[in-house]
Structures are given as structure tokens and as C-alpha cells.
Amino acid sequence: MLLSGGRAAGVEFVHAGKPVRAHAAREVVLSLGAIGTPAVLMRSGIGDETELRSAGVPVVQHLPGVGRNLDDHIRLPCMWEAEDVPMPVPTRSQAVCFWGDDTRPGAPEFVMYLSPAPSVSAESAAQYPPPERCFTLMPAMRLRPGSRGRVRLASLDPLVGPRVETNFFADPDDVRSALSAVAMAREVGNSAALRPFAKREVSPASFAADTLDLFLRNAVETYWHQSGTARMGRDRDAVVDARLQVHGIDGLRVADASVLPHVTVANTMAPSMVVGERAAEMITAGQG
Numbered sequence: 001m002l003l004s005g006g007r008a009a010g011v012e013f014v015h016a017g018k019p020v021r022a023h024a025a026r027e028v029v030l031s032l033g034a035i036g037t038p039a040v041l042m043r044s045g046i047g048d049e050t051e052l053r054s055a056g057v058p059v060v061q062h063l064p065g066v067g068r069n070l071d072d073h074i075r076l077p078c079m080w081e082a083e084d085v086p087m088p089v090p091t092r093s094q095a096v097c098f099w100g101d102d103t104r105p106g107a108p109e110f111v112m113y114l115s116p117a118p119s120v121s122a123e124s125a126a127q128y129p130p131p132e133r134c135f136t137l138m139p140a141m142r143l144r145p146g147s148r149g150r151v152r153l154a155s156l157d158p159l160v161g162p163r164v165e166t167n168f169f170a171d172p173d174d175v176r177s178a179l180s181a182v183a184m185a186r187e188v189g190n191s192a193a194l195r196p197f198a199k200r201e202v203s204p205a206s207f208a209a210d211t212l213d214l215f216l217r218n219a220v221e222t223y224w225h226q227s228g229t230a231r232m233g234r235d236r237d238a239v240v241d242a243r244l245q246v247h248g249i250d251g252l253r254v255a256d257a258s259v260l261p262h263v264t265v266a267n268t269m270a271p272s273m274v275v276g277e278r279a280a281e282m283i284t285a286g287q288g
């Protein structure tokens with residue numbers, strides 16, 4: 001990003017292998033997602049001053065919250081070998097299950113999708129090789145997880161992606177919730193209703209503590225709902241204000257999932273679009 005005298009003046013990007021500069025007549029809107037937006041902010045000198053200095057980036061604006069508070073939904077795929085019978089279709093988004101527990105009355109604590117394929121991590125597939133025909137139940141635990149990750153600069157080269165530290169399971173309550181989510185997936189997958197389709201449970205196929213511990217470590221994955229790395233607020237770690245404008249920099253807005261203070265208690269596409277629509281309304285109304 002091009003910054004001049006505390007103001008976003010434009011952007012620089014690579015096109016056809018060449019750097020191109022675009023100057024902003026009014027303002028710059030970053031909409032690069034919860035991984036890309038903090039990376040560009042940091043590379044432009046907006047972020048935690050200690051972090052920026054150690055990365056060799058001249059500090060333009062000290063905003064310690066940039067890249068912090070990486071919030072996400074945590075996926076724990078459990079797999080079954082499928083019987084040689086036609087699977088019900090469509091199986092993915094049309095078969096969704098939300099359920100709660102006593103921790104947040106009135107709000108779902110878990111969600112689960114079904115995939116007619118081995119939708120598991122490489123580590124989990126190494127531990128439990130997927131059979132030729134299988135289905136996966138994919139619960140997400142604690143839709144408001146306690147663990148928070150961080151996005152950091154891995155390089156000053158804009159073509160090198162940032163380093164993502166998910167920090168999954170840093171909060172012990174997330175582990176408790178993960179075990180509860182896996183128990184529900186196993187109950188559903190091994191139920192009488194699914195018996196015509198399920199030949200045998202492949203993973204985790206056990207409630208033994210050491211098996212489950214290793215299973216969780218290998219199976220844990222993102223549900224791709226990354227949010228919160230340039231969050232809205234007025235406190236020290238907030239990055240944007242209620243008009244999505246970056247604190248301390250003129251002419252710079254963020255309009256993507258990184259402004260959400262918490263990941264939403266469901267999928268994140270619709271909330272991200274709402275952020276974009278609100279940004280468009282404020283920009284066209286000239287609200288600076």
C-alpha cells in the first residue's frame with residue numbers, strides 16, 4: 001500500500017510480472033480476507049511496532065491488534081467406510097446439523113456437515129488410511145472457540161504468503177468441546193439410521209483417551225471461517241472503527257471478515273458480504 005503523511009494514497013500490485021501503482025482519488029479499501037488483509041497492513045508499516053521492527057518494516061502506525069485475534073471454526077472430520085449402496089444425494093450442505101449444550105443456552109455450540117468422501121487432513125489420512133468408499137461427518141466444536149491464533153509476516157516479499165499460527169486447542173475448554181463434538185459424530189455415524197450406509201467406523205473408532213488425543217491432534221483443521229485479524233472496536237487492540245476505517249490512518253478502510261470481533265456462530269460468507277455492503281453504503285453516502 002502507498003502511504004503518504006498518514007494517509008492511504010494508493011496501492012502497488014504486480015501485473016503481468018511488473019509492479020503497477022494505482023493512486024486513490026478518495027480512499028483505499030482493503031478486502032483481502034482475514035489472512036491477506038493483516039499481511040498487507042503489516043507490510044505497509046501498520047501493526048505492532050515491535051513485530052514490525054523485528055521484521056525490518058518501517059513503522060507508520062502502531063496498531064498492536066493487526067494480525068492478532070485470528071478466530072475460526074475448528075473442524076474434526078470422523079470417517080466411516082461406506083457400504084456398496086448408493087449414497088443419498090445431495091449430501092453436503094443440505095444435511096447440516098446444529099446443536100447446543102448447556103454452555104450457551106439459546107445458541108448452537110456445534111455444527112456438523114456430511115461429505116460423501118474422505119474429507120480429512122493429510123495427517124489423519126496417514127493415521128487412518130481412507131477406504132475406497134467412505135463418508136465423513138465433519139463436526140465443528142465450540143462455534144465461539146476460546147483459542148485465538150495470529151497472522152505474522154513471513155517475508156517482506158509481497159508474493160510470499162504470511163505465517164498463520166492457528167493456535168487451535170490453546171484453550172482447554174476447546175479440547176473439552178472437541179471431545180463432545182466427536183462423541184456426537186460417532187453417535188450419529190454409528191446409529192441405526194445410518195447402518196445401511198456405514199460398513200465400519202474408520203476414525204477415531206475408539207473412546208480410549210490416548211487414541212482420541214492423537215486423533216484430535218491429527219484431525220484438527222480449519223473450517224475456513226477465518227475472522228477477526230483487523231477487528232472493529234475502540235480498545236487498544238482494535239484496528240478499525242465503526243465506519244471500518246483504520247485507526248490512525250486517513251483514507252483507509254477494511255471490508256472483509258477480518259473486521260469481525262468474533263467469528264459468527266455459523267458460516268461466514270453471509271456476514272462477510274454484509275460487511276462489504278455496509279462499506280459500500282458508507283462510501284457512496286460519503287461517510288468518511
Ligand SMILES: Cc1cc2nc3c(=O)[nH]c(=O)nc-3n(C[C@H](O)[C@H](O)[C@H](O)COP(=O)(O)OP(=O)(O)OC[C@H]3O[C@@H](n4cnc5c(N)ncnc54)[C@H](O)[C@@H]3O)c2cc1C
Nearest residue numbers: 031032033034036224225255256257258267268269270272
Ligand atoms: C474452501 C472454502 C469453503 C467455504 N465454504 C463456505 C460455505 O459453505 N459457507 C460459508 O458461509 N462460508 C464458506 N467459506 C468461508 C467464506 O468463503 C469466507 O468467510 C468469506 O469468503 C470471507 O470473505 P472475505 O471477503 O473476508 O475474504 P475472501 O472471500 O477470502 O476474499 C479475499 C480475496 O482477496 C484475495 N487476496 C488475498 N491476498 C491478496 C493479495 N495480497 N493480493 C491480491 N489479492 C489478494 C484472495 O485471493 C481473495 O480473492 C468457505 C471458505 C473456503 C476457503
